[in-house]
Amino acid sequence: MEVSESIVVNSSVGNTPTKSPWGKTPNVVPCSFSAVMDEEVAKELQAKEDYLAGYHLQGSTIDSPESIFKGSSSPDTENDFLLAQMLQLEYDKENDRSIDSMEKRYNGESKVSVSFDHFRNVHPMLKEDSSSSSDSDEWDEDDLDHPTPPKPPPNQSPGKKKEIITKHDSTVCGRRNVKIMEKFPPSFAAGNVGSEELDLKLSNSVFNTLKQHSYREERQSARLHEKKEHATHEQVLDPKTRLMLYKLVNGEVLEAVNGCVSTGKEACVFHANGGRREEEPMPEECAVKVFKTTLNEFKTRDRYIKDDHRFRDRFSKQNPRKIIKLWAEKEMCNLSRMRKAGIPCPTVALLKKHILVMSFIGKDQKPAPKLKDAVLSSRQLQKAYEQCVEIMCTMYQKCKLIHADLSEYNMLWHENKVWFIDVSQSVEPFHPHALEFLYRDCTNVVEFFTKCGVPDVLQAYELFNKVTRLEITPDPEQSFLSQIQSYEVHEMSVGGRKNEAPYDFDYFFNKTQS
Numbered sequence: 001m002e003v004s005e006s007i008v009v010n011s012s013v014g015n016t017p018t019k020s021p022w023g024k025t026p027n028v029v030p031c032s033f034s035a036v037m038d039e040e041v042a043k044e045l046q047a048k049e050d051y052l053a054g055y056h057l058q059g060s061t062i063d064s065p066e067s068i069f070k071g072s073s074s075p076d077t078e079n080d081f082l083l084a085q086m087l088q089l090e091y092d093k094e095n096d097r098s099i100d101s102m103e104k105r106y107n108g109e110s111k112v113s114v115s116f117d118h119f120r121n122v123h124p125m126l127k128e129d130s131s132s133s134s135d136s137d138e139w140d141e142d143d144l145d146h147p148t149p150p151k152p153p154p155n156q157s158p159g160k161k162k163e164i165i166t167k168h169d170s171t172v173c174g175r176r177n178v179k180i181m182e183k184f185p186p187s188f189a190a191g192n193v194g195s196e197e198l199d200l201k202l203s204n205s206v207f208n209t210l211k212q213h214s215y216r217e218e219r220q221s222a223r224l225h226e227k228k229e230h231a232t233h234e235q236v237l238d239p240k241t242r243l244m245l246y247k248l249v250n251g252e253v254l255e256a257v258n259g260c261v262s263t264g265k266e267a268c269v270f271h272a273n274g275g276r277r278e279e280e281p282m283p284e285e286c287a288v289k290v291f292k293t294t295l296n297e298f299k300t301r302d303r304y305i306k307d308d309h310r311f312r313d314r315f316s317k318q319n320p321r322k323i324i325k326l327w328a329e330k331e332m333c334n335l336s337r338m339r340k341a342g343i344p345c346p347t348v349a350l351l352k353k354h355i356l357v358m359s360f361i362g363k364d365q366k367p368a369p370k371l372k373d374a375v376l377s378s379r380q381l382q383k384a385y386e387q388c389v390e391i392m393c394t395m396y397q398k399c400k401l402i403h404a405d406l407s408e409y410n411m412l413w414h415e416n417k418v419w420f421i422d423v424s425q426s427v428e429p430f431h432p433h434a435l436e437f438l439y440r441d442c443t444n445v446v447e448f449f450t451k452c453g454v455p456d457v458l459q460a461y462e463l464f465n466k467v468t469r470l471e472i473t474p475d476p477e478q479s480f481l482s483q484i485q486s487y488e489v490h491e492m493s494v495g496g497r498k499n500e501a502p503y504d505f506d507y508f509f510n511k512t513q514s
Helices: 039-061 078-107 124-145 170-181 204-229 239-250 320-340 378-397 434-451 460-468 480-493 507-513
Strands: 254-263 267-274 285-291 348-352 355-359 411-414 417-420
Touching (some): 039 078, 170 204, 239 355, 254 285, 320 348, 320 355, 378 460, 434 460, 434 480, 460 480
Antiparallel strands (some): 254 267, 267 285, 348 355, 411 417
16 A cells, blocks of 8 residues: 655744744745755755845845856856855945944034045945956056157157256247247337248347346336426426416416417416515416426526626525526526516516416417517518617616627517517626627527618617617628637636626515515
8 A cells, every 4th residue: 555645844843933044934935855856956056045135135126146246157156255245245334334434523613624535435346347447447548648649750760868958048038038028018119020921039138238228218208207207397397386376376376377389498478367475466468387307308597697786795606406496586587677677578576496377479379479480571671680689778878788699589579679588698798708698699699680681770780789788890800709718718807897887676576686
């Protein structure tokens, strides 16, 4: 009698069930003993068990045991290696989380943080993958950033050392000098030296020479600019002179200062409207004469002052503004003398340092023409000549003055009369060179009226004798000027000139001395 028995394999022994450390134990379907002993079924069950265990630990990152480790030759150790890798991966993750918490706790909210990356563990699987990928990435970046070096020229062998170029190379220095020269001051005309097409190169010697030249030019331009700021030049007034004019206008001495009507080597003349003054009324139209503070315009100015006994003690060649002040005072004194003697000349209204305010010779802001520019008939020219000779005699004999710069440029024609102006350089007959200046004036007057066609014009020596009453006879063997110089030396050596008496100074000169 055959008894067929079936053996059921349970996962429990007795009444105490066993629990799998890898998770919930799956239910086993009952099968026959022969099926249990079947090797293929056993392998299949083991593979499924390993697969479920691996899926439980790693989640969905593992698809199948075969897809994780390919190329494993030993089927006996394949599952053990997989389990070991998964256990190591979980350990590394736990270690990284602890390091992250320590790093966060250590740094806190500080702006400067300390990294703990050095203490992290990299799983062998991830390390192999990252190394392979990073190597490929670095290779690509190197290829992009560092292109293939150029091949050496044919005449240079690959093993020959490359020539080293230093900063002292002539070509490098030349190009650098050109770049530096572009930064020179704007006033230095360097041109288009930085053009890449020209590719200019300057040697160190040439560059140093140009650099020193640019410095000299800059210093010179600065001096000229400063000089123009502190001195009257042409029709430009320095700040001090402008301030003085503003004070005259604000004090109602002048109503307004208009444009420039004349300019010369020693002064500029502006037209102004007269205001009011307590002492004396101001003219309706005034001529404001501003003397230039630059000695370059009139270098021989001291020649007319230092030998004048009226200003000899106050003469100072060191300070230009003091000389200009004396120059203005001298013209005021000379005009006052001439006005007192009845000579047609401007009337002095006010003196303020180097600014002289006079009556305006002209009308409606239009100055009277100079004798050189005036359009006169023959009768008017004859009358102008007679008046000029008469004024010269009156200046010398009554005012004890010599114009010293008389010409057709310093005589105006206004109201059918000749007016003398610019007498700041006028000197007295006691001046060591007074007679020389007078003879020069006589020569200028004679030449002008002779050129204009005036009949019966006296010779220069005849006019000189008429004005001075000296009756010096010209010597054929000696020029008249030499005779005058000899006469000056002789008369000054004996203590004075004949027929000359000192002039009784008027109120205006005494006022300047106080």
